[in-house]
Amino acid sequence: MILEVAILQVKADQTHDFEQSFQQASQIISSMKGYISHELQHCLEVDNQYILLVRWETLADHTEGFRGSAAYQEWKKLLHHYYDPFPAVHHYQIVESSQSQ
Template sequence: MILEAVMLQVKSGMEAEYEEVFRKASPIIASMNGYVLNELQRCIEVQGKYLLLVKWERLEDHTIGFRQSPEYLEWKQLLYRFYDPFPAVEHFQKVGVSL
């Protein structure tokens, strides 16, 4: 299981519109092979700051399956205009820890 984590800064004054468009865009990513779940969280301390978390079965489900798909172009067209600066995407893998 891979966790994609993206810190997003939405342009000032566009937060409500962004959240509405994100709700419409979510089924796009949810339809992709290897998608598990996603959630968008709004920062309490910083206006316009969001955290996007997406779980994928494999890294390639995101980097190849989604990013190289026609659906990605639609996702990009809907959401990328809101970001300033453009976000960095990072991927994480759970570390097994014994108690």
């Protein structure tokens, strides 16, 4: 399993609209090959900051499958205009976990 992590800085006056758009975008990402689950969390200290955590079966499922798909173009239309600056996305692999896998 691969964990995709993105810190999202949403334009301050657009957080409500972003959350609504993200609900639509969730339908897109959850239908992709290799998708396992995702979480969008709102930061308690920084009002317009979110963290997006997406679990994928493989790195290629995200970087090639999702990003190379027509569905990703729709994802971009729904979400990318909310970010300032555009987020860096990193991928992680479990080293140790107290949760069953």
